[in-house]
Ligand code: ADP
């Protein structure tokens with residue numbers, strides 16, 4: 317049997333097909349479309365449109381639909397794939413982004429013409445042509461209003477799993493309602509990116525899964541239902557605009573006639589999609605407590621599986637396995653690493669050499685907040701340097717990476733909630749062994765990289781397998797689902813250097829103090 321996992325990331329759409337046949341468990345196909353490179357007509361940079369100040373960050377939802385259409389064409393044409401063996405399709409998408417559909421969208425999507433590409437047909441279905449994405453930081457006022465209406469940030473957090481957050485769908489909906497009330501009224505359905513793409517595949521309104529639903533500030537985390545209080549605090553008439561919440565393993569439908577006819581694809585089951593972080597939890601095999609998964613993508617995230625929603629994590633989501641996942645998200649991930657690399661005219665090998673050369677023990681520290689940061693909450697963007705200036709290339713490189721790793725490690729304590737046994741590293745920058753060495757030294761435990769690079773796409777494919785077997789009346793445990801795909805490869809193990817662990821233990825305390833002192837201040841330089 318073949319299972320297709322799609323991951324609609326910030327910068328690209330990836331498809332990954334796995335084969336599961338008896339003892340055979342392998343990845344048989346993988347392909348990525350990069351929005352900037354492969355869909356240049358949408359004019360995105362790093363997958364988004366940002367305003368000059370970087371506060372308002374959006375992407376055209378039509379681009380995501382178009383990319384999905386092109387990807388299904390690529391899959392159908394792949395000589396190495398027997399597409400008729402695809403049993404089920406599940407997906408993963410960047411979290412938080414809202415897709416606003418008008419009242420005519422349903423009818424348009426029900427009657428798609430397989431003789432024409434999707435984009436020209438879908439052009440008219442949106443009541444908002446630019447979707448705010450998770451990088452948007454323009455809803456501070458709405459967050460305050462929502463928290464106040466809920467009875468305080470701690471109440472919003474207790475109910476929905478997170479305090480009102482700028483990038484979360486609910487505050488973004490509130491801002492849309494306040495600034496464009498007519499367009500809000502013209503909105504018949506508000507999806508998240510994951511449920512929007514699942515709806516396109518299934519040809520009907522797909523549910524939002526609890527994993528991605530908990531990234532909205534709208535869902536009651538314990539009940540897996542919309543919270544009436546959160547909806548009331550957000551915008552009028554919202555309940556009627558939201559799709560249902562379904563289980564992560566629900567079958568949203570069968571691949572719609574458009575796809576079957578246009579690309580000669582089979583009547584595969586379309587499984588409810590989830591967010592990229594919840595999918596990565598499955599794709600990294602982090603299905604039990606005690607393991608920290610660190611994803612070094614556009615943003616950096618650290619997450620862990622927990623059996624109860626408590627703890628000190630900035631965010632608690634539902635996991636697509638039915639448990640909970642705790643998470644912290646760092647906005648200054650790869651974009652900040654790219655910045656220091658360009659600023660100092662380095663390629664990744666040169667960055668790695670600098671990281672290998674100088675251990676961080678001569679008293680310099682950088683708070684790596686090139687952009688306004690989410691963990692900890694930092695409103696005033698700007699890196700803060702202590703003990704060096706902006707011309708010192710080695711210290712800028714080390715300072716940034718070490719600062720990022722120390723922040724991740726310090727904030728992991730509340731996420732994992734128990735001693736960390738090991739770290740699983742994923743995402744684009746996990747390809748850089750020198751960065752993983754700094755991570756191992758800072759955490760003081762072994763860091764593993766997985767064989768499959770896109771853990772969100774793999775997680776989606778594995779979720780397709782799990783849901784398909786469940787629907788067929790032959791349920792498979794999560795342990796069995798992930799086995800053979802997410803076992804850490806010992807060849808990719810990076811072990812800590814005890815001397816550096818001792819240095820970082822002290823530096824981490826210093827970093828935490830500086831972080832507290834400066835998070836509310838303007839940068840000095
Ligand atoms: P996302 O899924 O969030 O779009 P990825 O996980 O694909 O992002 O990561 C993409 C990022 O990986 C790029 O922006 C780039 O900065 C980073 N990257 C790629 N190769 C390396 C490397 N060798 N060292 C450090 N970072 C790298």
Ligand code: XUL
Pocket residue numbers: 325326409410411412450483531591592593615617645
């Ligand atoms: C998580 C978050 C990001 C996006 C990026 O809260 O904002 O990790 O999901 O894909």
